[in-house]
Amino acid sequence: MIHKIVRRPKVDDSHLPNHLSPILKQVYASRGCTVDDCELALANLLRPDTLKDVGKAAAIIADAMAKQQSILIVGDFDADGATSTSVCLLALRMMGATNVDYLIPNRFDYGYGLSPEIVQVARQKGAELLITVDNGISSIEGVAAAKALGMQVVITDHHLPGNSVPEADAIVNPNQLGCGFASKAIAGVGVAFYLMSALRAELRGRGWYQAQGIQEPNLATLLDIVALGTVADVVSLDTNNRILVDAGLKRVRAGRCRPGITALLEVAKRNTSRIVASDFGFAVGPRLNAAGRLDEMALGVETLLCDDMMRARRMASELDGLNAERRELETGMQQEALKSLESLSLDEAELPWGIALYQQDWHQGVIGILASRIKDKYHRPVIAFAEAGEGEIKGSARSIKGLHMRDLLELINARHPGMIIKFGGHAMAAGLSLRAGEFERFARAYDEAVRELLAPELLTGEIVSDGELNPAQLNMALARELRSAGPWGQNFPEPIFDGVFRILQQRIVGERHLKLVLESECGQTMVDAIAFNVDLTTWPDATIQYAEVAYKLDINEFRGNESLQLMVEQIEPK
Template identity: 50%
Template sequence: MKKIIVRRDGEISSRLRNSNLHPVLQRIYAHRNIDDVTQLEKELATLLPYHDLLGIDVAVDYLFRALVEQKHILIVGDYDVDGASSTALMVRVLRAFGAKQIDFLVPNRFKQGYGLSPALFELVLEYKPDLIVTVDNGIASVQAIALANQHHIPVIVTDHHLSGETLPQAAAIVNPNQPNDKFPSKNLAGVGVAFYVLLALRAKLREQNWFADKNIPEPNLAHYLDLVALGTVADIVKLDQNNRILVDRGMQLIKAGKGVLGINALFTVAGRSPFKAKVQDLGFVIGPRLNAAGRLEDMSLGVRCLLTDNFSDAQTMAGQLESLNQERRSIENRMQKEAFGLLNKCGDETSWPMGICLLHRDWHEGVIGIVASRLKDRTSRPVIIFAEVDNGMVKGSARSIPAVHICEVLMSIHEANPGLIARFGGHAMAAGLSLKAENYQKFSEAFDREIRNRLNNEDFCGKLVTDGELSKDDFSVELAKLIEQAGPWGEGFKEPLFDGKFKIVNQYIVGKNHLKLTLSMESKLVDAIAFNINPNEWPNDRCEEMNIVYRLDVNNYKGRENIQLMVEYLEPVVG
């Protein structure tokens, strides 16, 4: 699909111009609304303080009393990477603080569904906890927390998701996105919220001379930021300055080989080295392997992998997660082929629905979200992939494009068709929903109609946003390394992409459908590679020039470092 290349704009402030930053970095930062180098600080001392988090003092008081009285604490997590890393963080640090009775429980998506639900609460009772702490969930657990109150079990909610109209009657709620919360950053992941609660609890323990009285070494919470970085990146929250600080320090631990054994083991089974880790690896290498447990079986395996301090156990569990991930890939590939087969039955691209809904009786509920994301990327349209579940219901996972707030779309359909959707929730770019199987066709038509009412054909042209052109003198290992170090890059602080026109000197296939290129700009030669190209289109001996969108990268081969362009998009220059 042909894409539209859009260049960012942004005026470079005088403070940036007067800094020692490379001119290309000045441009990149200006494009991301940075106008002062103080906004680039990554020292832990510049983290936002915890005091503005509503409810944190009450939560800390409950946790402090639980430690003093050695009560049984149960951590209730979620079945994604943020939930797993939040659970592991809370268990590890509370143990380091001196908790003797602490367990964790993660729901099975196929049996109990999301978060602390009434179905999960039945299992909670088997643990006989004195205190429940939710991580990365709980803000919507109105019914389950009402049940906990009936059993006189206080619940501390730590979450980051948007709240509904009714808040649960929890003993304490810590969530920067709850009403009346004044914490300046609303972008903390669930693991970030958990980290802040632990920061506040440590301050309380220090104030009460807890560590000295109990002869416990006071934990340095910076040593746990590998888990915070993992959950933050994998959950695709916006990397504002506060999150960049957390992720940067966590990446330092991982690259120094000081991450938890489970993270190191996952790098190993993926054929990667943690010492050469990049931020993107947390989302695209480690994240999928942990997520595979929650998608196909039970995320408890992922949590245990992040909790173990035994090297052999870490390797064994990482191997199990790798096997699950391979199975997930196989299921995903089959489902993708089937999905495109269903879509192609509608005709060519011009005949496709603007809002795509697809359902197949054999699709796996745990993989529909990934397939929806893949189809959204390929079609540049909002996509909902459905799977059949129990009791005559179908469950859908939605992924959207920037021009469409998917939850607002679902709300409009719900308001116009009461009862059509049984349940739904999510945010701008992703959502989940359930409906009766008999209502699928009516919903599919309503979804396409609603998308058509909101968009025009231009909105469906995939857009690539770049930081403009580079000169031939900018193609250097030094600049590539400066850009990498200038991160961490991620959601809301995108890794720089550049675009330009190049002459083709050489082109050939390497590996499986990867196009290796030698390109020329003003007589300067540079290597480039484009992954997973269409073999029916490339190599193209008739093409002498191409427009490409690319990232600067360093290729290390036999100890020699050379600049390499990582091609995200390419098209022939016509005429």
């Protein structure tokens, strides 16, 4: 789908520091930045005590440590869950906890969250205190089962709560009613980090470190893991999240990150000294997620916990292999999904506003990525389903701007009681379960609800551009400034520019990537460019001399030499 290029309007940037280039000042101002937003110092992080129940949760954990009770961290099977689990486990060990372990439910056997079945597994492990990370806010039955067995439960989560919440001993979630924490977009790993910060202060107040004869730990050493989980979970990069991510990236660039993260960057062929947020999102995160999608996320957690570089490299190599397997599965599923939509896509009027897809042999570990790919192609909200056993199917949903997916599912659930077995999630992503026989009825109800809630103009994809660069601005200095001005990410997008260029050279590299040499329209500047996964029915074409290009400024590194390169977001013949 060719997206409409829309340029951001010029805004007042006079409040921003003059040491920034005019381009960067405008980029920052258009994203609503204040002077403080330009200074990503750790001292500017929101205070932990503004999180509801965080002090209560810290006291419960401190009491359990003092009694040497068995503490079990119950995580989730994605990158946010793996990083949250790792942060809690490492922090607790650093603070002197001697009886702490973790449990990641196998998604294929137990599904998501603290279920009654997982509570039974926890009981067998002898757990006395359960700490959920990146899950738990919807685990009403699981918490009740744990409480009935005499366990204490501390929930840390960031997902939106339903109409009722579990009766846990403490709930730390910025999105719960009555929580004054300003960053509602924080990832699960961020919530876990904040709880560990509050626990460190609680233990300090009790004189714990002196009594144990240990140093109070520096939790900043965990920020590389926090940054990875935050970026990989694609949460909005508000100022607080940007501070966390920026601090983590700086640790990596300085060579002070966990061996597991270093090893994952190595297998992804990323230069640790030049890492940016998107490397976590597109290189490390998917490899970590591959464990939870196809196998056991314990492999991902163990990679993050590992202190030995050689062992970390072996585990990273295994994750890399799982990721290659995941990509192969996903490609096949995507081709099948596109084939099933092919006839509809010939007539835009027939294409559903809300696309629901289901095939019996699809792998439930990959349907989220499939939904995302189809959403990108058709610019419509998509739910992809796969078999879950016992007559149920599980769906993974991805939305577009202007449609809150979890609220949509809540509306469908209210109109069709009993059709959805369970659901939960965010504005842009959600999950749900149905009985297999309900798929067709659900697909109709879903499409009807999307048509009701979504404005028609939002079905047209847009690329929001920061404007046109003149030939003199196509230079390495600006590329470097923009690179270091991040971290860029969800709702704090990396600058995109647009313009018309003359095509001097074009050829396919790899299987579907278009390598270009472009010249500015006035003929003053030549620059290399690359467009990934182009339509091979259009490109290459020697008869196309000019194209409208939307692009990001990038620096290409090859054999130690750096050169300017445009990363093409969209190219359309003129």
